[in-house]
Amino acid sequence: MLRRSHKKSRAGCLECKRRHVKCDEQRPKCIICTLSERDCSYASPTQPSQATSMADNEAASSIGDRVGISPPGSVSGSASSIPGDAAPVPGVPLPELGHPSSYLSTDVNTAHMELIIRFKFSDHAPEMNEELHDFSSKLLFRCALQAPYLMHQMLAVCARRLAVLFPERSSFFFEHAMHLQTRAISIYNETAAKVQIDQNNCSALLLYCSLLSRHLLADLLAKRDTNFDGFLDRYLQFLSISGGLKGVSVSAWDLLLESDIRHLVLWAIGISQSPPLGNHCDYLRHLISEASSLDLVSKDACRKAVDYLQVGFDRILGNDVRNERYLMIFMPAAVPSEFTDLLVQRRQEAIAVMGHWALYLHLSREVWHVADSGAHLLKSIATYLGPDWGHWLSWPLSVLAQN
Numbered sequence: 001m002l003r004r005s006h007k008k009s010r011a012g013c014l015e016c017k018r019r020h021v022k023c024d025e026q027r028p029k030c031i032i033c034t035l036s037e038r039d040c041s042y043a044s045p046t047q048p049s050q051a052t053s054m055a056d057n058e059a060a061s062s063i064g065d066r067v068g069i070s071p072p073g074s075v076s077g078s079a080s081s082i083p084g085d086a087a088p089v090p091g092v093p094l095p096e097l098g099h100p101s102s103y104l105s106t107d108v109n110t111a112h113m114e115l116i117i118r119f120k121f122s123d124h125a126p127e128m129n130e131e132l133h134d135f136s137s138k139l140l141f142r143c144a145l146q147a148p149y150l151m152h153q154m155l156a157v158c159a160r161r162l163a164v165l166f167p168e169r170s171s172f173f174f175e176h177a178m179h180l181q182t183r184a185i186s187i188y189n190e191t192a193a194k195v196q197i198d199q200n201n202c203s204a205l206l207l208y209c210s211l212l213s214r215h216l217l218a219d220l221l222a223k224r225d226t227n228f229d230g231f232l233d234r235y236l237q238f239l240s241i242s243g244g245l246k247g248v249s250v251s252a253w254d255l256l257l258e259s260d261i262r263h264l265v266l267w268a269i270g271i272s273q274s275p276p277l278g279n280h281c282d283y284l285r286h287l288i289s290e291a292s293s294l295d296l297v298s299k300d301a302c303r304k305a306v307d308y309l310q311v312g313f314d315r316i317l318g319n320d321v322r323n324e325r326y327l328m329i330f331m332p333a334a335v336p337s338e339f340t341d342l343l344v345q346r347r348q349e350a351i352a353v354m355g356h357w358a359l360y361l362h363l364s365r366e367v368w369h370v371a372d373s374g375a376h377l378l379k380s381i382a383t384y385l386g387p388d389w390g391h392w393l394s395w396p397l398s399v400l401a402q403n
Contacts, residue, residue, distance in 0.1 A: 013040045021086060021254050024266065086254035088196035093189050094212075094244065111176055115158045124157055124214055126367050127326035132267060139260055140207055147204035149188035150211075156180035157215045164218075164368050181215060184208070197252040203261040205252065209245040214330060214369060216241060221361070221373035228380040232343065232351075239340055271327055276310030280317065280395070284356060287392055291349055298347070301338035305353050308335060312360050326364050328357075348385055352392035355381040359396035362403065375400060 012023025013030050015038050023030050033040035121137035122128070128136065144151040156177050163173035188208065197205060220238050223231070249256060249265075256265045288294065288302045312328030342350035355378055362374025378400055382393055390397075 011042075013042050015040055022257060024257065086199070086258055088198040088255070090251075091193040091195055091197055093193040094185050095241065111172075112155055115155045115162070115176070118162065119154055119158045123161060123368070124211060127324060127329060128264075129267065129324060132264065136264060139203065139264075143204035143207055143260075147192070147201065147208065149184045149192060150204050150208045152180050152184035152187060153208050153211045153215070156184055157211050157218075160215055160218055161368050164371065177215070181212070184212070197248070197255060199255055199259060202252045202255040203259045206249050206256060206261055206265070209248050213242050213245050217330065218369040221370060221377075224376065228377075228384040229346075231377070231380065232346070236340070236344060271311075271324070274311045274327075276307045276314065278310055278314045278318065280313040281306050281310045281356065283395060284353065284392070287352075288349060294347075294349055297338055298342055298349075301336045301342060302349060302353055305335045305339045305350075306356070309353070309356050309360060316360065316363050326367055328360055329364055329367060329370060348389055349392075351381060351385060352389060355385075355393045355396050359399055362400060375403075 011025050013025070013033060015033055016023035016030060027042070029040040121140055122130075122133045125133075125136065140150075140154070144154055156179075159173045159177035159180060163170045163177060166173065192201060192205060192208075195201070216238055220231075220234055223234065226234075256262065284306055285303060288299055288306070291299065294302065308328055315327050316325045339350060339353075343354070358374050358378035358381060360374070361370050362378060364370050365372060365374060378393070378396055382390070382397060385393070
């Protein structure tokens with residue numbers, strides 16, 4: 001069978017050219033080399049971005065042609081998109097998180113119809129740029145029609161949200177949310193986890209991992225039956241599962257860059273690379289620098305976690321007009337593994353940093369996944385650390401008191 005030609009990245013980095021993958025041409029280091037921790041260099045300087053913009057527009061248009069959707073900010077053209085050289089990668093099984101209820105049918109029923117009618121993508125991705133909502137919603141439904149595990153997870157997270165919105169029916173929606181989530185994981189493990197991740201299924205997999213992670217976070221933040229030590233145990237378990245979900249997308253990174261979901265992936269990576277601008281966390285950075293009990297590696301891990309938080313505070317306390325106020329709610333798995341190790345060790349400095357994340361959650365309380373969890377978590381952390389650590393939490397506690 002003849003192989004169709006595809007657009008090459010002529011200004012790409014040397015490593016991507018050597019591996020025969022399409023480079024995104026980010027400088028000084030492209031995204032693919034950043035994620036795969038490879039050396040990244042370019043043959044010669046290029047004029048910034050006219051050629052890159054044209055290539056991106058062509059890629060965006062061709063993606064729209066293939067799935068019948070116009071990507072945000074683009075106009076669909078007639079050129080067809082051609083898959084690149086990215087090779088399939090093995091699937092990744094997920095742990096079972098619950099047990100299906102015996103009386104809930106696996107067949108489609110009226111409850112499922114209510115959930116699908118009420119599903120709105122922006123309710124479950126409130127941090128996403130508004131320009132991406134329509135594109136993402138259409139892509140999600142197209143993928144879900146071909147991937148039953150994704151459809152079940154869509155219904156599950158919708159039921160989980162309705163349990164919050166309608167307290168009088170909360171037990172009904174909670175039961176369906178748990179059942180549908182368990183069914184989604186079971187279908188995933190029996191199908192997608194046993195096959196190669198390729199051009200046809202990578203978009204559905206990434207959307208599934210994203211919705212499942214958000215569902216798990218909502219469950220984590222809603223529990224009030226333990227003290228902070230118990231919460232931290234569950235949080236670390238959540239980070240472990242989220243790390244596994246993240247591993248699915250990282251392993252299929254080359255495929256994702258050539259798939260329908262490319263626009264969302266590049267948007268998310270761009271967000272994760274946003275530099276911190278404000279000074280809300282300056283005092284916390286000072287305390288970390290002066291902490292004699294932290295070695296250099298631990299200080300660096302804490303600073304990186306604080307940088308992520310500062311990006312979130314920049315958006316939510318600044319004049320964000322692009323609906324990206326809630327960026328860092330769903331980014332806990334992005335912090336360095338060294339910082340997670342500090343939480344495992346119950347290091348007070350890392351827990352104090354987590355107290356600032358709790359404040360960010362409190363400022364994001366309009367989001368249904370979060371609700372009143374931020375204030376509860378911050379108070380729990382303050383009690384856990386005790387008065388000797390009050391100065392580490394002085395700013396979060398003062399803002400909480402004002403709110």
